[in-house]
Amino acid sequence: MKARVTVTLKTGILDPQGKAIEGALKSLGVDGVASVRQGKVFDIELAGADKTKAEAALKEAADKLLANTVIENYRVELLG
C-alpha cells in the first residue's frame, strides 16, 4: 500500500526559505504569486494491507519523527 505524509509549517511560523522562493518566482516574472510556504512530502510504502493499521503507523511516524509539531502540521493520505 502506498501512502503520502505531507508536512507543512504552521501559520505564523516564519519561513525564510519560502520567502526566498517567493522572491525568486516574482523576479522570474511568474504572475499572480501572492505567497509561498515550503513543506516536505514523504512517499511511504507500507507492507500490510490493513488501512486502519496503516493510518495508525503513519500517524505514529509523523508524530515521532517526520514532523516537529512545535512548528509543523502534517497530513496523512493512503493512496491505495
Next chain:
Amino acid sequence: MKYRASRNTGPLKAMKSAILVFPGINRERDMARALRLISGHEPVMVWHAETALPKGTDLVVVPGGFSYGDYLRCGAIAARSPVMDAVRDFAGQGGLVLGVCNGFQILCESGLLPGILMRNDRLKFICKDVHLRVERSDTPFTRGYNAGQVIRVPVAHGEGNYAADEETLKRLNGDGRVLYRYCSPDGDVGDTSNINGAAHSIAGIVNERGNVLGMMPHPENHVEDIMGCTDGRGLFAGLVAHLDRAA
C-alpha cells in the same frame, strides 16, 4: 538552580564529562580539548548507540557538527538515538547537560529544551565571532561570569534562529531562563546585533530545572590564548566550580 555554599578548600572535584558522538558530529574533539584543559580530566566519548552513560558522569555534552547530515531537520535523527534515553534519565535526576550548536538543536528536538532552531533569517551560514551578554551569574552554566558581562565567542551555523510559541517565550524570559543573548560589543541587545533573527536575541536557554543548557555559540573554541580569545573558559570553569561546591 540552588547549590550549597562551599566550605571545601581542598582540591577541585574531578568533573567527569561524557561527550556524545553521532555520525556527522565534528566538534567533539574541540570540546574534549576544552574540557581537558579546564577540568584537568579526560572526557569520555560516548557513541550514540550506547544505552547507558559512564558511571559517575557529572556532565553530558552534546557537541556541534552536522549529525546525520542535517537530514530531515537539524538534530532530528540524533535526538531519537538510543543514548538520548539515557541522557533524558540523567537530566531527570538533575544531571548537567550542555548542548552546543548542533547539540542545542538535538536537545530541542529531543524535548529536553523547548522550541526549535530555524533557518537563519537571512538564509546565510554565519561563521564569525559574536558578542554575547551573560544575563545572570547564579547558574552552573554562567557562574564563571558576572551578570551583564559581555563575552566574545564564535558561531558557525545555518540554523540558529531560535523560535518558540509566545507562551514559551514569555516563560523563558519571565523565569530568567535565557542565559545568553546576542548583543553589541557594548552589551546592547537589538536587531542590529541579532545575527540570525532569533526570538528576543536568544543565544542560549536552560530547561525549567536549570540543569540543561543549549546554546548556538561555541565557547569551547575560545579557551586558549592561541585562539585569540579566552572568553569561553568561564563557562567550563563555572561548571567545575559548581560541581566542586555540590560535592
